[in-house]
Amino acid sequence: MRVGIQNKPLQTVGWETGKVRLIDQTALPEKLQYLDFSDWREVAEAIRTMIVRGAPAIGCAAALGIALGSRGIIASGREAFLGRVTGIADTFRAARPTAVNLFWAIDRMIAVAENTPGNPVDMKDALLTEALKMLDEDIAANKRLGDFGAELLPDAVNILTHCNAGALATVGYGTALGVVRSAVEMGKNVHVYADETRPRLQGMKLTAWELARDDIPVTVIADNMAGSLMRQGKVDCVIVGADRIASNGDAANKIGTYTVAVLAKHHGIPFYVAAPLSTIDQSLISGAQIPIEQRESIEMTHIEGIRVAPEGVAVINPAFDVTPAELITGIITESGVLRAPYEEAILEALGVARGATGMGARSMSIAGR
Amino acid sequence: MRVGIQNKPLQTVGWETGKVRLIDQTALPEKLQYLDFSDWREVAEAIRTMIVRGAPAIGCAAALGIALGSRGIIASGREAFLGRVTGIADTFRAARPTAVNLFWAIDRMIAVAENTPGNPVDMKDALLTEALKMLDEDIAANKRLGDFGAELLPDAVNILTHCNAGALATVGYGTALGVVRSAVEMGKNVHVYADETRPRLQGMKLTAWELARDDIPVTVIADNMAGSLMRQGKVDCVIVGADRIASNGDAANKIGTYTVAVLAKHHGIPFYVAAPLSTIDQSLISGAQIPIEQRESIEMTHIEGIRVAPEGVAVINPAFDVTPAELITGIITESGVLRAPYEEAILEALGVARGATGMGARSMSIAGR
Numbered sequence: 001m002r003v004g005i006q007n008k009p010l011q012t013v014g015w016e017t018g019k020v021r022l023i024d025q026t027a028l029p030e031k032l033q034y035l036d037f038s039d040w041r042e043v044a045e046a047i048r049t050m051i052v053r054g055a056p057a058i059g060c061a062a063a064l065g066i067a068l069g070s071r072g073i074i075a076s077g078r079e080a081f082l083g084r085v086t087g088i089a090d091t092f093r094a095a096r097p098t099a100v101n102l103f104w105a106i107d108r109m110i111a112v113a114e115n116t117p118g119n120p121v122d123m124k125d126a127l128l129t130e131a132l133k134m135l136d137e138d139i140a141a142n143k144r145l146g147d148f149g150a151e152l153l154p155d156a157v158n159i160l161t162h163c164n165a166g167a168l169a170t171v172g173y174g175t176a177l178g179v180v181r182s183a184v185e186m187g188k189n190v191h192v193y194a195d196e197t198r199p200r201l202q203g204m205k206l207t208a209w210e211l212a213r214d215d216i217p218v219t220v221i222a223d224n225m226a227g228s229l230m231r232q233g234k235v236d237c238v239i240v241g242a243d244r245i246a247s248n249g250d251a252a253n254k255i256g257t258y259t260v261a262v263l264a265k266h267h268g269i270p271f272y273v274a275a276p277l278s279t280i281d282q283s284l285i286s287g288a289q290i291p292i293e294q295r296e297s298i299e300m301t302h303i304e305g306i307r308v309a310p311e312g313v314a315v316i317n318p319a320f321d322v323t324p325a326e327l328i329t330g331i332i333t334e335s336g337v338l339r340a341p342y343e344e345a346i347l348e349a350l351g352v353a354r355g356a357t358g359m360g361a362r363s364m365s366i367a368g369r
Numbered sequence: 370m371r372v373g374i375q376n377k378p379l380q381t382v383g384w385e386t387g388k389v390r391l392i393d394q395t396a397l398p399e400k401l402q403y404l405d406f407s408d409w410r411e412v413a414e415a416i417r418t419m420i421v422r423g424a425p426a427i428g429c430a431a432a433l434g435i436a437l438g439s440r441g442i443i444a445s446g447r448e449a450f451l452g453r454v455t456g457i458a459d460t461f462r463a464a465r466p467t468a469v470n471l472f473w474a475i476d477r478m479i480a481v482a483e484n485t486p487g488n489p490v491d492m493k494d495a496l497l498t499e500a501l502k503m504l505d506e507d508i509a510a511n512k513r514l515g516d517f518g519a520e521l522l523p524d525a526v527n528i529l530t531h532c533n534a535g536a537l538a539t540v541g542y543g544t545a546l547g548v549v550r551s552a553v554e555m556g557k558n559v560h561v562y563a564d565e566t567r568p569r570l571q572g573m574k575l576t577a578w579e580l581a582r583d584d585i586p587v588t589v590i591a592d593n594m595a596g597s598l599m600r601q602g603k604v605d606c607v608i609v610g611a612d613r614i615a616s617n618g619d620a621a622n623k624i625g626t627y628t629v630a631v632l633a634k635h636h637g638i639p640f641y642v643a644a645p646l647s648t649i650d651q652s653l654i655s656g657a658q659i660p661i662e663q664r665e666s667i668e669m670t671h672i673e674g675i676r677v678a679p680e681g682v683a684v685i686n687p688a689f690d691v692t693p694a695e696l697i698t699g700i701i702t703e704s705g706v707l708r709a710p711y712e713e714a715i716l717e718a719l720g721v722a723r724g725a726t727g728m729g730a731r732s733m734s735i736a737g738r
Contacts, residue, residue, distance in 0.1 A: 256592075300565075318594065
């Protein structure tokens with residue numbers, strides 16, 4: 001596992017000879033296995049079943065899935081083609097409800113199809129080009145936000161993170177773990193505590209695995225140990241990812257993130273959210289409007305296929321919770337670190353981003369669904 | 370599982386035709402299985418390996434184990450017999466370090482041996498009588514503290530608990546779950562949220578099982594969901610057990626209890642500790658002096674015998690944490706509900722208890738080890 005920095009950087013989502021290539025995250029940490037998809041429906045299913053997960057990663061996987069699906073469309077006219085692409089997009093929209101990057105990516109793909117002149121052949125080319133551009137943008141954004149975040153950290157730092165906001169949650173490099181990687185590249189002495197993150201154990205299985213692969217020191221803890229570590233002064237800051245951020249800065253992320261935020265507040269420890277601007281949903285006034293996915297009970301009642309719960313006992317399994325803006329010290333984005341009051345900071349960051357990239361208003365208007 | 374209130378009450382620790390009978394808690398919830406021990410060494414090992422766990426339960430199991438061991442001693446004189454009993458007691462002392470009830474029970478047994486006049490035959494009888502008395506006292510204390518605690522609760526209440534402080538953590542009835550049972554007996558409308566309690570999942574496997582067995586509504590949550598539930602107003606109070614309480618009211622309990630206490634404080638939710646007076650260690654000024662057991666990594670890295678952690682990744686596994694007195698709304702004991710300032714309340718409760726039971730100073734002086 002600890003095979004050192006000579007490892008090739010992980011590419012979680014990719015395009016390989018006409019197929020969508022995904023790392024199978026359900027096979028980790030046992031094996032690093034790539035799956036090639038030639039059917040767009042299976043890409044949507046891979047998002048639903050969490051073969052690929054992480055807000056930025058599922059956005060890019062959906063974009064590539066739409067590009068893949070569009071190539072199979074036999075349609076002579078623009079309108080017929082657009083109708084079929086919209087149908088494919090709707091399947092992707094239904095795959096998971098909380099991460100807004102999914103809807104952002106889908107909207108962007110639809111806009112490209114609509115705005116591309118010419119016939120379906122041209123439109124197919126434009127869709128693939130756009131999806132691949134999103135992959136490149138994702139890694140570039142993560143490196144920028146990683147650098148902004150790393151500058152916030154002292155030279156020696158114990159960082160607590162929750163779930164996986166790493167290379168495996170993005171195309172590569174990561175958001176919260178992008179900050180970790182940038183700090184390491186700056187020569188800082190970083191140690192990460194990874195919450196194991198029940199029920200699916202993404203912290204244990206993914207975060208610990210990808211950090212160890214890069215020789216970055218990591219210690220896995222049970223989720224319930226975070227408070228005790230903080231009380232002992234062993235945590236200097238918390239950095240997590242996000243699946244959707246409302247206009248006021250409230251942030252949805254993996255269930256348990258809110259608990260960590262309350263603990264950080266109680267102990268006076270900075271709590272940062274690291275996420276690209278595509279995670280912001282300006283259509284939502286506050287986090288109360290973010291839909292929270294409820295997943296199947298079996299994720300709670302069984303571990304590794306073995307029943308751990310007594311038969312017939314009720315469980316709940318919300319996949320996310322919302323951390324209110326007042327518990328967030330800063331939101332680390334590719335445009336810089338946003339600080340409260342978040343509503344203004346977000347407006348400004350999105351305005352600057354729009355200007356800098358020349359993206360139209362359409363692609364930044366993120367409809368909440 | 371939900372076979373109703375006609376179920377016989379659980380007896381976690383018992384004495385059956387010359388043997389120590391324990392419920393095998395590592396077999397739950399799959400099967401309710403009793404193990405009979407005729408070798409005292411195996412009883413000590415059962416405490417170490419958590420076949421029996423829970424502070425009051427291991428105290429009583431050790432007392433019975435000492436009684437069992439004493440019966441096998443072949444010694445003609447008092448001093449030789451006492452020496453051998455002390456040796457057996459020392460093995461039990463080494464079984465687990467944090468729960469003070471273990472040391473309290475052992476000290477009490479040694480005192481009985483020393484104070485019983487006559488020859489080893491008389492002393493053996495006195496030891497068994499004392500151990501059986503402790504079993505009866507445990508259930509009686511739990512019922513009293515259960516009633517005191519239940520009076521604190523509204524008529525309809527959602528209680529969050531952590532780990533298992535139930536019948537399975539005591540001889541029977543339970544401490545935190547004793548309060549739940551008393552409230553149900555008073556006709557209150559009780560629903561329990563049980564933290565699953567990684568790494569060993571005692572909340573999932575034991576608390577949910579024993580409540581469902583008594584038809585008491587229970588919902589299991591991942592430890593990291595507690596904060597989100599509190600924010601949604603779904604938790605009215607928290608009740609947990611304790612493994613050791615210092616003179617100032619600081620309480621050690623299963624790892625993760627402190628996190629729950631901080632969450633309760635943040636949300637203005639009452640946080641109660643339910644424990645018999647034998648859990649109080651007057652030799653300790655504060656919780657900082659309570660030794661915290663570090664258990665084997667395998668409890669974190671493997672679940673149900675299957676590896677979930679990447680190879681070579683570091684984990685920690687402290688079995689307990691300490692909740693400072695200022696986060697505790699009240700300590701529910703068999704002598705009533707203690708309130709801050711705890712130092713005075715504890716002194717008074719122990720004084721009253723001593724007077725009421727006629728116990729000598731020796732049996733109440735709990736040496737910290």
